[in-house]
Amino acid sequence: MANGENQNPNPNPIEATPGAAARTITLKTADGEIFEVEEAVAMEFGTVKSFFEDDAVSATKPMPLPNVSGSALSRVITYCRRSLEIRSMIPPATSEDATAAEAVQGEGDLEAEKAAKQERKEFEAEFLKDESNEDVKELILAANYLNIKELLDFLCRSVALRIQNKSVEYARKFFGIEGDYTPEEEAQIRQEYAWAFEGVDED
Amino acid sequence: MNGQRRETEFDERDRTESESERAENCISSARRNARDVISTLPDSLLCHILSFLPTPDAIRTSILSSRWRPLWTLVPILYFNHQDIPQITHPLEDIVSSIFTLRNADAGPDPAPIHKLRIFLFKCCVPTHLETWVAASIRLCLQELELNLQFSKTSELPRSIFFSTTLAVLKLNGDILLNPPPSSALLPSLKIMKLESVSYANRDSLSTLLAACPFLRDLTLKLSPYGLRNYMDKNAGMAGVNAIILIPTLKRLHFHWPIVCWPYKVHINTPALEYFHFTGVLNEDFVLEKLPNVVESVVEVEKWRRDEDYAKKVWDFMGQFCNVISMELITKTAEILSHASNRDDIPMFHNLSSLSFSFFCFIEWHAIQVLLHRAPKLQTLVVKPWQNNMQRVIRTDGYLKEPLTVPECLSSHLTTFHYNQFSGDGVEMEFVRQLLMVAGVLKTMRITVTSTLDSEVKLQVHEKLSEYQRSSQSCQIAFD
Numbered sequence: 001m002a003n004g005e006n007q008n009p010n011p012n013p014i015e016a017t018p019g020a021a022a023r024t025i026t027l028k029t030a031d032g033e034i035f036e037v038e039e040a041v042a043m044e045f046g047t048v049k050s051f052f053e054d055d056a057v058s059a060t061k062p063m064p065l066p067n068v069s070g071s072a073l074s075r076v077i078t079y080c081r082r083s084l085e086i087r088s089m090i091p092p093a094t095s096e097d098a099t100a101a102e103a104v105q106g107e108g109d110l111e112a113e114k115a116a117k118q119e120r121k122e123f124e125a126e127f128l129k130d131e132s133n134e135d136v137k138e139l140i141l142a143a144n145y146l147n148i149k150e151l152l153d154f155l156c157r158s159v160a161l162r163i164q165n166k167s168v169e170y171a172r173k174f175f176g177i178e179g180d181y182t183p184e185e186e187a188q189i190r191q192e193y194a195w196a197f198e199g200v201d202e203d
Numbered sequence: 204m205n206g207q208r209r210e211t212e213f214d215e216r217d218r219t220e221s222e223s224e225r226a227e228n229c230i231s232s233a234r235r236n237a238r239d240v241i242s243t244l245p246d247s248l249l250c251h252i253l254s255f256l257p258t259p260d261a262i263r264t265s266i267l268s269s270r271w272r273p274l275w276t277l278v279p280i281l282y283f284n285h286q287d288i289p290q291i292t293h294p295l296e297d298i299v300s301s302i303f304t305l306r307n308a309d310a311g312p313d314p315a316p317i318h319k320l321r322i323f324l325f326k327c328c329v330p331t332h333l334e335t336w337v338a339a340s341i342r343l344c345l346q347e348l349e350l351n352l353q354f355s356k357t358s359e360l361p362r363s364i365f366f367s368t369t370l371a372v373l374k375l376n377g378d379i380l381l382n383p384p385p386s387s388a389l390l391p392s393l394k395i396m397k398l399e400s401v402s403y404a405n406r407d408s409l410s411t412l413l414a415a416c417p418f419l420r421d422l423t424l425k426l427s428p429y430g431l432r433n434y435m436d437k438n439a440g441m442a443g444v445n446a447i448i449l450i451p452t453l454k455r456l457h458f459h460w461p462i463v464c465w466p467y468k469v470h471i472n473t474p475a476l477e478y479f480h481f482t483g484v485l486n487e488d489f490v491l492e493k494l495p496n497v498v499e500s501v502v503e504v505e506k507w508r509r510d511e512d513y514a515k516k517v518w519d520f521m522g523q524f525c526n527v528i529s530m531e532l533i534t535k536t537a538e539i540l541s542h543a544s545n546r547d548d549i550p551m552f553h554n555l556s557s558l559s560f561s562f563f564c565f566i567e568w569h570a571i572q573v574l575l576h577r578a579p580k581l582q583t584l585v586v587k588p589w590q591n592n593m594q595r596v597i598r599t600d601g602y603l604k605e606p607l608t609v610p611e612c613l614s615s616h617l618t619t620f621h622y623n624q625f626s627g628d629g630v631e632m633e634f635v636r637q638l639l640m641v642a643g644v645l646k647t648m649r650i651t652v653t654s655t656l657d658s659e660v661k662l663q664v665h666e667k668l669s670e671y672q673r674s675s676q677s678c679q680i681a682f683d
Binding site for chain 1: 252254263305
């Protein structure tokens, strides 16, 4: 098994020693819960980021989040924290818009990238394991309101995957949707898109 | 996305109710039905969910309830991949056409934009269809087009593409013919282009297209031997596609031109380039201007000639991106270089920090050492597995004579060394032994053995490696 990998000299900013001067940002949810979040994590929230970019003075007062409940925010923070950790496992990769300084990618990075991918896969599978549809919906709304693209995409992609290649009956059951077409209407749709209903899993 | 929606034909019950009212009713009925939480999400979020589905799956949701009926038409992505639906018996091109028709019909007079169109088909006949699909998408502000046609009749890429002001990404693969109109084509928004195994109408088709993309950032060109089978100019004589790449904004270039025999002209002038992946031969008509900003390069020069002149050419070629920080030499490149490694004017690589290469018969080590002499700041050296599945030749350690002078980077800069697919044979062991002797600041030596190695032998190899004398006190051997 691999051991003795390259030491990562950059300490994870999230795991700063307690009591160290890591700036925190205070957030207040719709149901009155107060959260103190590390700045790096809070800046993952697009709405928080632009709020503080516009008005640096308000850094002292708790930022109100009237559309997010305490339980949802707690889950969101967990996700963003973990996501940041995983992302810090690899140095920034070359991308279309990378500057020259970011474009260095030595051999060790490919290993790190693979490891990070695997960690993300496991973490994301675990994250949604016990969530009900109601929870997922709340998270989607929160991620949308807070403008966290990565989390929103992950949640929506996961929901999509649950119904991909499945029959209509399965999707209805999974979402708890009551169909409201008349039998004639439904038959007409099925006929029009006949090929789309061919051969999908019945469960 | 909101606004007047035309009533559906099937709306027998509620002719007077507009669709937005129906949606509202559905949402409130969903709220009453405590289990159906998903439908309470706003349209935009439901569409976002649907955007992660292949279009046939998205279309299927229209039958879930009347709320869901129009949603798939609002998704700005059309993605159709035959591999997702192998069981379909209808002709694939007809299905794609019906998707376009239905989308327009169900969406009313103001259809939602199509930002991404991705179509993967095989064994299809699409020439006339393609014109319709592309024209319809361009009208709806197409930003990304990806077409992959395999084992199909070759279709010419519709001309309307070459004038799109919104297209930012173009990816083409397979049975597609490029015949851009000379001088009038312009793609001002195009940032990313990938052309893989496509056909070209004539020698200048590619250059014409590239000249129409003045703000391109990322270009991948992979020519296949079949790329010229649809040459329209029958009088062209020896076929060959020229590649004149003069793009001041280009940051990434992946150039894969594995053709040896056919003459072609290549001229690359891309001063902003940061990433350069090259596979091909350096023939007479190959011009590469200086690339001072390249920081990462992968070089796979094909063995066209085995002589000193050609090797010189390759060294000079590499010298054009001598500021590179990370470099990988694939397959025969290192071997080719070794045919001219006794020159004095081999370029310096002052910033080279990481180098990867492969050993075939260890003749490569000679060229690599020369390179190491020219790379004073090298920190990471990686021996990658040999690319082909060829049996390795019987190696001798004849190429491993200890050098008179050890490259400076080995003794004072190299901190990481990784050997992949280590087999533990005599030559490899000797190589590692020599390296350990001279690497003065080596921190990590990582040996990854081939999977076929017996665990007994593996243990022996590990023991033997641990016994070798190490010049660096802090050197750790990682063995896996």
